[in-house]
Amino acid sequence: MALFSRKKEISAEEIQAKEENKKKLEDFNVTKAWGVKKYESAMQFIFDKEKRQFVVVEGPEETFKEKNPYVIDFDQVEDVVLEVEEMWFEKSGQTGQQDIFNRRNLMQDMYAKVEWHYDCYVIIKTTHPFAEEIKFKTNYKPTIVKVKSRRFLYRRGLEIGGQYRGEGIEELIRKMSEWVGREESAVKKDKVLGPLTGGGKASFGEKFLADWMDGVYIQRVENMIKHVERVDRISKLLLK
DSSP states (O other): OOEEOOOSSOOHHHHHHHHHHHHHHHTOOOSEEEEOOSSTTSEEEEEETTTTEEEEEESOGGGGGGGOOOOEEGGGEEEEEEEEEEEEEOTTSOBOHHIIIIIOOOOGGGGGGOEEEEEEEEEEEEOOTTOSEEEEESSSSOEEEOOOOBTTBOOOOOOOOEEEOTHHHHHHHHHHHHHHHHHHHHHHHHHHHGGGTTGGGSOHHHHHHHHHHHHHHHHHHHHHHHHHHHHHHHHHHHHO
8 A cells, every 4th residue: 555654643734635635636637547457456656647646546546536645746746766675585485584684694505495575666755745755566466586596506586676766767677677688598598408418307397397487487577677667657757
């Protein structure tokens, strides 16, 4: 869900602002809604390009006005930040986030045994008195990637956790796209060189499963790129 920074108690000014906001919602015409459409409870960024206004709301665009979200002017936006949360999980399903930062480093011999979980958030900072900071997840479910070792080279995750702005978001898209390209090339090489390096001993079922898993994880990263691209569109729309 979206997180709005606001005062703890509803003041008379906020009550008046909500009444004025209802009038803005009545005149709000949807140009587009950007979000995951597959899930009814997913977050949506909805904007009126002509009036240069937007709302952020949980649920489908058809019923968003019923939730009375704050209508925010593009000119009220001060900053748009992409935040990528990157965590690793052991096979037991317990998070290794605290281990990564506090107790111990993720050793190389663990690289092939963990899964990497990714979530993408967009943070919009505004001068709106009752929605100074809006933070919501652009993907509905975490993207889970198991980074496969190649040619005896063990690797960490995508190593993209952090915050990005402006051109930094574009650079992240480029970096992730290059990762996909390298993985696709590596998969093709494995198919050709596998029989020459002992991989030919694997059964047909084992080869099929390995190829299928390679395709799944590449597809997941490609899907995550779409979420990052959505934040890039939001940033360019609001800050141009």
